[in-house]
Amino acid sequence: MTAALTRTSAAAAVDVWKVYGETEHTRVEALAGVSVEFERGRFTAIMGPSGSGKSTLMHVLAGLDTATEGEVWIGDTRIDTLGERATTKLRRQKLGFVFQQYNLLPTLTAAENITLPLAIGGDKPDPDWLAFVVDSVGLGDRLGHRPSELSGGQQQRVAFARALITKPDVIFADEPTGNLDSRSGSEVLELLQRSVDEFEQTVVMVTHDPKAASYADRVIFLADGRVVGEVSEPTPETVLERMKRLDGRRLEAPPIRR
Amino acid sequence: MMLFADHWHGGPWWGLWLAWVVLFWGAVFFLIFRIGRRRGPWGPWREERSGQSVLAERYARGEISEEEYRQRLSVLDAAANRPRNENTR
Numbered sequence: 549m550t551a552a553l554t555r556t557s558a559a560a561a562v563d564v565w566k567v568y569g570e571t572e573h574t575r576v577e578a579l580a581g582v583s584v585e586f587e588r589g590r591f592t593a594i595m596g597p598s599g600s601g602k603s604t605l606m607h608v609l610a611g612l613d614t615a616t617e618g619e620v621w622i623g624d625t626r627i628d629t630l631g632e633r634a635t636t637k638l639r640r641q642k643l644g645f646v647f648q649q650y651n652l653l654p655t656l657t658a659a660e661n662i663t664l665p666l667a668i669g670g671d672k673p674d675p676d677w678l679a680f681v682v683d684s685v686g687l688g689d690r691l692g693h694r695p696s697e698l699s700g701g702q703q704q705r706v707a708f709a710r711a712l713i714t715k716p717d718v719i720f721a722d723e724p725t726g727n728l729d730s731r732s733g734s735e736v737l738e739l740l741q742r743s744v745d746e747f748e749q750t751v752v753m754v755t756h757d758p759k760a761a762s763y764a765d766r767v768i769f770l771a772d773g774r775v776v777g778e779v780s781e782p783t784p785e786t787v788l789e790r791m792k793r794l795d796g797r798r799l800e801a802p803p804i805r806r
Numbered sequence: 807m808m809l810f811a812d813h814w815h816g817g818p819w820w821g822l823w824l825a826w827v828v829l830f831w832g833a834v835f836f837l838i839f840r841i842g843r844r845r846g847p848w849g850p851w852r853e854e855r856s857g858q859s860v861l862a863e864r865y866a867r868g869e870i871s872e873e874e875y876r877q878r879l880s881v882l883d884a885a886a887n888r889p890r891n892e893n894t895r
Contacts, residue, residue: 636860639869651865651868651869651871
């Protein structure tokens, strides 16, 4: 695995372990040897039941959490060996985030929230790009509103625009539709999809919802900290069917702890 | 008396005065520079500052929620108010 290979993927994990607890009795393997690559310009969903390690995997990939063992790559940079300062810088330059709770600043307007990452970096927004991003979230005259005056779906679209504004290499989305009704959720997912189709944004989304996962180009299934399968060009039906099979398998054969 | 005053107008005393002025302004500019950059070459003050600004940036970028931001900020504040040798693990 360490043989010199040029990394063409946007993000990758190579035999990544995340282990909590020291003794045999307290040992919990949140990730147990996960190897996965995320191609550029693609929308990949990570699916699995709660406790499968999908959020942990996303956090490790994004440098928000550290792996116990294994390699983590963002583009051609290996991030598990970087220091905290360098990781922070890399996140600022190359990654965007969308979380279930939107995490918008309540005292700022939608427009201010969107441009804040640029202001922090000391950059002026490219007016064309800003116009495009703002237009694509479809907020129109509500841009001057505070988050509390916007619906959940609108807030999440603002959060996505904020992630998009710095032109990140990868956008990580953790259950972005978890708090939304199905119509608002669809709007957010369509926006994610459009960013991939129209300007080759790379998106990695964690979800437990088969319908949300069906918007992706590819779905990776996680169970008990392991990659247990994947589906390309998913539909809600194929995802659901695969989920059921995995549940069945888990009941028959409990995972082997090492 | 006249001899003494003459020393102020030239000679070694003037040189000393010049050195003092240069040192004084050097110190002022150094301090302004240090505060402006929000980080100096030493001291715990620098670490706390950068810890808080990193946290603020992560909050602004949506990496952490408001609740998480407040929690972590209070942890940093608590650590800053403790003697230095205690907060190094």
